[in-house]
Amino acid sequence: MATTTAQQRREQAKREYDAFLDACPTRELLSRLTDKWVALVVPALAGGPQRHSELAARIAGVSQKMLTQTLRTLERDGLVTRTVTASVPVRVDYELTPLGHELFPVMIAIKAWAETHMDQVFEARAHFDAKP
């Protein structure tokens, strides 16, 4: 049996996986993580479990289809748990897993970056578009 710790395994993985490589499976994972809806759903799960309808209300404009699809993918990837309460009507809660909590700060960061630097990007665009 291997006697490596989780920490050692993670460091090893970091050395072996490389998203710059086309065939590396992290390329596919990266494309899933870089998803507009993921960057909204994960931050929306701050502060504990949220119902499907609560998430839909929080994330304005998300279609029922995309929300379910995003949550299903996050569940499969081990980032959120889905808990069904058999009542009438049925109640479903979503919550970040420990793994999801590790991704959380990254998603918060990208969302916050957009909100914090929006003006600077606007200025850059105006400047760029003004060129002949």
Next chain:
Amino acid sequence: MATTTAQQRREQAKREYDAFLDACPTRELLSRLTDKWVALVVPALAGGPQRHSELAARIAGVSQKMLTQTLRTLERDGLVTRTVTASVPVRVDYELTPLGHELFPVMIAIKAWAETHMDQVFEARAHFDAKP
């Protein structure tokens, strides 16, 4: 004239912009930032200016079209600069702007997260798919 500092303006912006809102312009910026190629191009620009061909070699599998398109968008948004050296053949270098350097750690983080947690995601998927 306003006498607010850049720092104050940034904090104000953070309060006014909210990507959870459908109509907020940050929603569009967020969708641009959450792009697989952006998450690869920005980290690839670590360590100074890179030529178009160098980036293409570094980011395996990227098509010439997507690389140019991604770089053009990043340039317009003020994240990279494009420097043309009129020689034969022409030489073009791309480099992160100060604004781009602010985004850099976020993009590195998401790429690193994928590489570091790939195994855990694989386990989660296997577990999920094994269910009846």
Next chain:
DNA sequence: CTGTATCCCTTAAGATACTG
């Protein structure tokens, strides 16, 4: 309330060929 399935349209993106 939550989720699935279908239809349909828009956009993304790879391949290829051609210009400065």
Next chain:
DNA sequence: CAGTATCTTAAGGGATACAG
């Protein structure tokens, strides 16, 4: 080498209707 243009296919995503 760098970039543009065009074509074609694949994927994203909204709307609607229906089921547990």
